[in-house]
Amino acid sequence: MPSLVDPDERGDAPKPRPVTAPERLFSLVLALVATDTGLTKADILANVQGYRQRFLIAGPNGSLERQFERDKDDIRELGIPLETVETPDDPGSNHHLRYRIPKGLYDLPADVTFTPDEVSLLKLAGTVWREGSLSGESRRALIKLNSLGVDSSEPVLGYAPLLRTRDHSFDPLSKALDRTEVVAFLYLKPGKRKPLRRVVVPRALVQHEGRWHLYATDEVAHAPRTFLLSRIVGAVKVVPAAFPSPVTDAANDVSAGTAADSARALAELEELWASNVAHVLVQPGTDAAVRLGARQSGIPATDPASSPERVVHFTDLHVLADELAAFGPEVFVVGPPALRTAVTSRLLAVRDAHSPDLPVGAAGAAPRRRLTQSKTQPATTAAQSRIASDQLTLLLSLVPYLIEQGRVTVTEVAEHFDLPPERVRSLVSLIALSGIPGETRQYLHGDLFDILWDEFELNDRIVLTHQVAIDDSPRFSAREAAALIAGLQYLSALPDNADTDAIASLMAKLTRGASAPPTQLAVARRDGGATRALLQAALTSGMQVEFDYLNARGAQEHRLVDPLRIESVDNDWYLRGWCHLREAVRTFRLDRISDPRTTSRARSMHAADILLPDTLFQASSGDLDVRLELETAALPLLADYRPERSVPVGTGGHTRTTLRVAHSHALKRLVAGLAGIVTVLEPAESRRVVAEWAAAGVAQYTDAPASEE
Numbered sequence: 003m004p005s006l007v008d009p010d011e012r013g014d015a016p017k018p019r020p021v022t023a024p025e026r027l028f029s030l031v032l033a034l035v036a037t038d039t040g041l042t043k044a045d046i047l048a049n050v051q052g053y054r055q056r057f058l059i060a061g062p063n064g065s066l067e068r069q070f071e072r073d074k075d076d077i078r079e080l081g082i083p084l085e086t087v088e089t090p091d092d093p094g095s096n097h098h099l100r101y102r103i104p105k106g107l108y109d110l111p112a113d114v115t116f117t118p119d120e121v122s123l124l125k126l127a128g129t130v131w132r133e134g135s136l137s138g139e140s141r142r143a144l145i146k147l148n149s150l151g152v153d154s155s156e157p158v159l160g161y162a163p164l165l166r167t168r169d170h171s172f173d174p175l176s177k178a179l180d181r182t183e184v185v186a187f188l189y190l191k192p193g194k195r196k197p198l199r200r201v202v203v204p205r206a207l208v209q210h211e212g213r214w215h216l217y218a219t220d221e222v223a224h225a226p227r228t229f230l231l232s233r234i235v236g237a238v239k240v241v242p243a244a245f246p247s248p249v250t251d252a253a254n255d256v257s258a259g260t261a262a263d264s265a266r267a268l269a270e271l272e273e274l275w276a277s278n279v280a281h282v283l284v285q286p287g288t289d290a291a292v293r294l295g296a297r298q299s300g301i302p303a304t305d306p307a308s309s310p311e312r313v314v315h316f317t318d319l320h321v322l323a324d325e326l327a328a329f330g331p332e333v334f335v336v337g338p339p340a341l342r343t344a345v346t347s348r349l350l351a352v353r354d355a356h357s358p359d360l361p362v363g364a365a366g367a368a369p370r371r372r373l374t375q376s377k378t379q380p381a382t383t384a385a386q387s388r389i390a391s392d393q394l395t396l397l398l399s400l401v402p403y404l405i406e407q408g409r410v411t412v413t414e415v416a417e418h419f420d421l422p423p424e425r426v427r428s429l430v431s432l433i434a435l436s437g438i439p440g441e442t443r444q445y446l447h448g449d450l451f452d453i454l455w456d457e458f459e460l461n462d463r464i465v466l467t468h469q470v471a472i473d474d475s476p477r478f479s480a481r482e483a484a485a486l487i488a489g490l491q492y493l494s495a496l497p498d499n500a501d502t503d504a505i506a507s508l509m510a511k512l513t514r515g516a517s518a519p520p521t522q523l524a525v526a527r528r529d530g531g532a533t534r535a536l537l538q539a540a541l542t543s544g545m546q547v548e549f550d551y552l553n554a555r556g557a558q559e560h561r562l563v564d565p566l567r568i569e570s571v572d573n574d575w576y577l578r579g580w581c582h583l584r585e586a587v588r589t590f591r592l593d594r595i596s597d598p599r600t601t602s603r604a605r606s607m608h609a610a611d612i613l614l615p616d617t618l619f620q621a622s623s624g625d626l627d628v629r630l631e632l633e634t635a636a637l638p639l640l641a642d643y644r645p646e647r648s649v650p651v652g653t654g655g656h657t658r659t660t661l662r663v664a665h666s667h668a669l670k671r672l673v674a675g676l677a678g679i680v681t682v683l684e685p686a687e688s689r690r691v692v693a694e695w696a697a698a699g700v701a702q703y704t705d706a707p708a709s710e711e
Contacts, residue, residue, distance in 0.1 A: 024393035026052025027073055028436055031082060031398065035108060036438045036471040040087045040100025043070060049439040074101075080142065080391060081479025081517035083107040107517065109474035110146075114515040120508055121147060122154035127489030130163045135173040136485045136523075138388055142395045143482035148419050149399035149475040151406045160541040160567045165492055165525065168638040169214055169231035172207065174238040179204040180480055180521045184221060184244035188235040192320045197235045202227065203246040206264035206522035209488075210271040211317050212573030217267035217522075221247065228267060230318060264524035272526070275317045281336040282326065283310040289594070289671075290332035292552050296531070296593035320344060327352070328675030331698035342703070348677035349699040355681050356673075356693035393429075395476075396421075397436075400429055401451075402475045404466045412462045423462075430464055437470045477517040484521035486512055491525045533592050534568065534575055540600045541565045544608075547579075549598035551590055555667045559583065563590070564605035567614060578614055580607035587612060625662040628669055628688050632657060632680040639676065658683065670695035 029051035089098040131140040188197035202218035284291040316322040323344035335342040437450035452468035563579040575592040648659040
């Protein structure tokens with residue numbers, strides 16, 4: 003059996019085997035779970051694997067102590083309940099402070115169990131966060147879920163949901179929310195040119211109408227306020243030595259910080275959405291007519307397909323103005339007057355910034371709205387921390403799984419945890435060489451995990467024969483549980499998940515299985531409508547579909563499609579399928595589809611036979627290369643277009659980059675919707691197309707009578 007190699011003072015002794023960060027963290031967790039009375043910092047540094055190799059008995063250990071402080075933070079981030087115990091004889095002394103992990107608070111409660119159907123739904127909820135700052139939390143939550151050894155039932159066929167968190171302030175706000183910290187940031191209110199400093203206590207992060215909002219207690223007004231994350235300017239900073247003041251919401255007589263905060267925030271946004279109404283006219287048969295028709299609210303016209311009238315509810319006037327400006331001359335705003343003014347000013351800014359009389363590169367004269375300035379982070383350190391956290395989660399999850407299985411092959415473990423077999427072998431070898439210092443502080447055989455090495459090395463089979471300290475699945479962290487709960491809320495719009503009682507029960511299990519109350523994170527329900535339900539049914543039955551489709555160029559076409567996958571991105575729904583008209587895989591926006599119906603013909607193409615790209619939109623040889631200049635903080639807004647050759651301008655506040663777009667029709671919508679943020683530099687033809695699009699939009703309002711609303 004392989005054995006640990008300890009340091010030896012003899013000159014001819016072999017060099018000690020280097021201890022990796024995941025191994026050090028794993029050894030620390032084992033040691034702290036195994037102790038009832040706790041270990042002092044000196045005990046840990048002198049005896050625990052990964053520290054003792056660098057510990058100097060009579061020398062300075064400052065760097066090692068700082069390493070231990072960072073490791074404590076990493077462990078707590080994973081939801082592991084690290085406690086401190088004061089010595090009765092010396093209260094308040096850090097020198098004799100003892101550390102431990104109570105096993106009862108570490109283990110997943112015995113009454114938190116999941117059925118195969120629930121596991122399937124949770125795995126789908128976890129994939130919702132495959133992009134953005136919560137992707138790590140959801141990934142680790144699913145690893146812990148795998149430790150239970152419950153195989154999932156068949157997943158929802160052909161569905162790939164996605165929630166994005168592209169606002170720079172999301173990650174620091176979510177961490178401040180989890181830690182109950184006071185934070186400060188600059189906030190640019192609608193219609194204002196100068197941002198104001200706000201000092202708040204975050205209470206919930208909620209997504210409504212596809213955009214993230216912060217619900218917080220304003221520490222100056224001592225009242226709840228809601229902030230749109232896209233209007234937070236600059237960095238979010240923790241206010242040092244500040245403690246949240248107790249606040250009671252007078253309207254609800256409920257103390258701030260309860261689990262009702264996210265629900266209250268969404269309810270207030272929904273009420274605001276219902277009270278704000280816009281009246282617009284659209285050109286029949288255009289992209290605006292189809293897409294705004296899908297959002298038609300109130301009492302629709304007799305024939306929405308042909309009538310120019312649209313009634314649209316909205317939460318934020320300036321966000322809606324961005325959307326309507328992108329439609330250019332296809333939309334005329336009747337009211338309210340403030341919305342009309344906002345759309346007109348955006349179109350004017352785009353027109354003037356792309357005027358042929360304006361030299362290329364001088365577009366900065368156009369008024370620009372402020373955006374959050376991105377901050378360069380030390381990517382290497384962050385990436386190493388994520389890798390160590392994922393590895394530690396795998397180790398802590400693999401142990402209870404192996405105990406439960408008794409005898410299992412490497413291949414079976416690899417399939418269950420979705421890992422390469424070599425990774426599984428490496429993890430098992432590491433576990434078998436890990437343990438606790440024991441009474442002798444020497445990591446003797448009885449203090450280590452052990453396996454049947456012959457079975458492992460000769461038959462690729464894992465049999466755990468001795469376990470140390472842990473034997474149950476770990477609890478979810480507050481952020482891990484919150485990520486899965488928000489993912490479930492997002493999925494609840496699916497007809498397959500219409501059983502709200504079952505979803506509520508699953509959310510309650512996640513709450514009970516978390517090491518702390520889940521971070522208040524919520525997503526408003528967004529229904530894909532009848533079109534989504536019809537396409538999902540066709541996917542399940544394996545039948546072809548046909549429909550009329552308004553493409554991005556504004557042309558109406560009839561399509562016959564083999565449905566392969568339904569995808570959602572925030573508030574938008576898409577169909578990926580084999581188009582028989584184009585004889586290739588194509589992506590269709592559901593709000594551009596009309597008159598969909600299932601045919602009596604089975605589909606000829608299947609997702610298993612076609613490699614679907616990871617991104618919704620792919621480049622082609624006929625694409626147009628366009629050079630743009632934009633605020634550096636706005637780069638995430640172009641992520642779907644995969645910007646290339648990005649170069650900072652001046653001090654880095656602006657960036658020049660190249661996009662590949664299918665045609666100028668898509669470009670002019672993109673630029674008009676980001677007025678004052680994005681400017682086309684070249685080619686000249688693209689600048690002209692954008693300028694003419696904006697000018698045509700402005701022309702509608704030149705001689706139009708003022709709105710009486």
